[in-house]
Amino acid sequence: MQLTRPRADVRPRRDAVGPAVEVTELRRRYGDVEAVRGISFEVHPGEVFALLGVNGAGKTSALEVLEGLAPASGGTVRVLGADPVAERAAVRPHLGVLLQSSGLPADLTVRETIRLWGATLTGARAEDEALAQVDLTGRADVRVRSLSGGERRRLDLTLALLGSPRVVVLDEPTTGLDPESRRTVWELVRRRVAEGAAVVLTTHHLEEAEELADRIAVMRAGRIVLSGTAAEIAATQPATIRFTLPAGGPALPAVPGAEVVSAAPRVVLHTRALQPVLTRLLAWADAHGLVLGGLQARAASLEQAFLAVADGADLS
Numbered sequence: 142m143q144l145t146r147p148r149a150d151v152r153p154r155r156d157a158v159g160p161a162v163e164v165t166e167l168r169r170r171y172g173d174v175e176a177v178r179g180i181s182f183e184v185h186p187g188e189v190f191a192l193l194g195v196n197g198a199g200k201t202s203a204l205e206v207l208e209g210l211a212p213a214s215g216g217t218v219r220v221l222g223a224d225p226v227a228e229r230a231a232v233r234p235h236l237g238v239l240l241q242s243s244g245l246p247a248d249l250t251v252r253e254t255i256r257l258w259g260a261t262l263t264g265a266r267a268e269d270e271a272l273a274q275v276d277l278t279g280r281a282d283v284r285v286r287s288l289s290g291g292e293r294r295r296l297d298l299t300l301a302l303l304g305s306p307r308v309v310v311l312d313e314p315t316t317g318l319d320p321e322s323r324r325t326v327w328e329l330v331r332r333r334v335a336e337g338a339a340v341v342l343t344t345h346h347l348e349e350a351e352e353l354a355d356r357i358a359v360m361r362a363g364r365i366v367l368s369g370t371a372a373e374i375a376a377t378q379p380a381t382i383r384f385t386l387p388a389g390g391p392a393l394p395a396v397p398g399a400e401v402v403s404a405a406p407r408v409v410l411h412t413r414a415l416q417p418v419l420t421r422l423l424a425w426a427d428a429h430g431l432v433l434g435g436l437q438a439r440a441a442s443l444e445q446a447f448l449a450v451a452d453g454a455d456l457s
């Protein structure tokens with residue numbers, strides 16, 4: 142299978158404002174394992190950038206450098222123009238981080254946790270606002286150890302956004318959340334972005350990337366192998382046409398521009414020219430007075446492209 146060759150780096154659509162995050166040829170190595178093998182991207186203020194990839198693709202390893210938690214083995218990372226590891230003190234006040242798992246003190250209540258974290262920040266949001274924005278007002282006096290997984294995740298998120306950070310890094314922000322809580326989180330992220338923040342996130346929920354991200358990069362084995370908007374990435378895959386051919390009728394002729402993936406009676410065609418192929422197909426059916434049973438025509442999805450990459454599609 143052919144996919145378009147990824148761009149060498151991932152350029153934002155807007156170039157008027159300088160990038161809040163600049164990652165150039167980033168590498169990260171653990172002993173003999175090269176987890177990140179030279180990735181480049183930029184994220185501008187007011188933009189959401191999603192890093193996708195199967196388990197072990199290198200997403201968290203890359204984010205940890207942005208978060209200032211680990212040095213790069215090669216390449217450069219700039220957050221608001223500074224090195225997040227070497228200049229951590231300068232970057233930290235402007236950075237909101239949500240790790241995959243947090244280690245909050247279990248004996249503190251939700252309100253105490255927010256108060257304590259807020260005391261380390263300048264210009265922290267009011268406690269009540271921080272509680273309300275993640276629907277934890279009614280749980281303010283509950284100890285962290287007694288929260289459900291989803292409540293804890295929402296607390297993590299409100300802490301990450303407590304200081305109104307200009308750069309937000311979210312590692313799987315909605316893992317374990319129910320659909321309603323997930324929407325609450327999306328709303329919060331959108332609000333922060335509308336206020337001008339640059340957001341980098343990882344997720345295994347492709348619909349989350351489609352909902353939130355302006356641009357997406359798909360990683361495999363430490364490299365970015367596909368990048369662009371969700372629509373651009375989906376468009377690397379063919380559209381699918383399905384129908385059932387009635388018994389006893391004429392055989393399906395070759396349709397130029399379409400590849401037969403499954404033959405009659407349950408026909409599946411792949412095409413990169415959906416409209417002309419569909420037009421020819423319908424004209425042929427019409428000419429023979431045929432009804433194409435259960436006819437479906439579907440453009441490719443982000444999920445299809447993601448799975449093709451995960452399967453190791455030939456990218457040359």
Ligand SMILES: Nc1ncnc2c1ncn2[C@@H]1O[C@H](COP(=O)(O)OP(=O)(O)OP(=O)(O)O)[C@@H](O)[C@H]1O
Nearest residue numbers: 171174175176194195196197198199200201202203
């Ligand atoms: N501390 C470590 N020591 C050695 N190898 C590590 C370490 N952390 C991660 N790795 C390896 O680096 C590779 C990338 O891991 P990473 O956690 O960055 O992937 P990921 O894309 O974030 O995966 P997931 O979706 O599961 O979170 C994997 O092969 C992993 O086993």
